[in-house]
Amino acid sequence: MRNNELRAPAAIDTDIIPSDGEHVFDDEARYQEVMLRYHCAILEMRTKLEVLSRDLEARYRRNPIEFIETRLKKPSSIARKLQRFGLEVTVDNMISRLSDIAGLRVLCAYIDDIYEIARMLARQQDVNVITVKDYIKSPKSNGYRSYHMIVEIPVYFSDQVLPVRCEIQIRTIAMDFWATLDHDMQYKKQVEDAEEIMRELKECADIIHNTDEKMMRLRERIHRIE
Ligand code: 0O2
Numbered sequence: 253m254r255n256n257e258l259r260a261p262a263a264i265d266t267d268i269i270p271s272d273g274e275h276v277f278d279d280e281a282r283y284q285e286v287m288l289r290y291h292c293a294i295l296e297m298r299t300k301l302e303v304l305s306r307d308l309e310a311r312y313r314r315n316p317i318e319f320i321e322t323r324l325k326k327p328s329s330i331a332r333k334l335q336r337f338g339l340e341v342t343v344d345n346m347i348s349r350l351s352d353i354a355g356l357r358v359l360c361a362y363i364d365d366i367y368e369i370a371r372m373l374a375r376q377q378d379v380n381v382i383t384v385k386d387y388i389k390s391p392k393s394n395g396y397r398s399y400h401m402i403v404e405i406p407v408y409f410s411d412q413v414l415p416v417r418c419e420i421q422i423r424t425i426a427m428d429f430w431a432t433l434d435h436d437m438q439y440k441k442q443v444e445d446a447e448e449i450m451r452e453l454k455e456c457a458d459i460i461h462n463t464d465e466k467m468m469r470l471r472e473r474i475h476r477i478e
């Protein structure tokens with residue numbers, strides 16, 4: 253039988269709330285409590301996406317969502333971002349200044365699926381779209397492409413309803429393939445041929461985008477055939 257004293261409350265379940273071994277915030281208990289809100293927002297948002305996916309599959313026998321990945325930002329990464337903004341590392345600053353503590357990544361096969369999913373989410377009454385960054389229409393100079401939405405949703409707890417923000421990144425599988433390698437490159441220090449690698453990465457980003465567009469057009473042609 254389990255001893256009650258050994259049973260960790262849900263709010264400090266390390267399987268849920270990420271930790272990188274050090275206490276970054278003075279008020280650890282409050283940090284844990286707030287992180288649980290973001291965790292719950294991810295659960296709700298993920299369910300919304302899964303409902304869309306099931307519904308579209310049932311109606312049109314086509315599923316625009318291939319995968320959904322979720323993550324809670326690590327404390328060290330939260331601290332780095334707050335410091336980059338010249339802010340003190342506090343739970344209040346984290347809540348008021350960061351919108352990407354709770355993150356969801358939606359991977360689609362085709363570019364038009366990205367916009368369809370984004371439109372369907374934005375239409376939902378309880379989804380308040382705060383900002384949109386369309387790095388597909390306006391890619392970053394390094395070639396990064398993805399559709400980013402910051403949304404706020406109400407999360408229903410036992411004693412209160414709280415609005416919680418999440419960042420949703422929607423991209424094609426091919427864009428994600430590129431972004432993963434680019435992300436690895438960003439964390440490498442002192443790479444000898446960094447400029448050359450970045451030039452080649454940019455080249456690959458453009459090839460990937462052309463292929464994404466071509467695949468979308470081919471799919472339209474194939475599906476037009478009776
Ligand atoms: P991580 O480790 O993925 O969480 P803001 O959040 O509004 O203060 P920011 O950070 O410029 O400003 O927002 P933006 O542009 O929407 O980018 C947020 C996230 O998009 C990043 O999170 C990355 O996940 C991803 N991203 C943006 N630009 C690039 C890029 O050039 N390459 C790759 N691979 N990913 C990118 P974090 O917090 O930087 O990192």
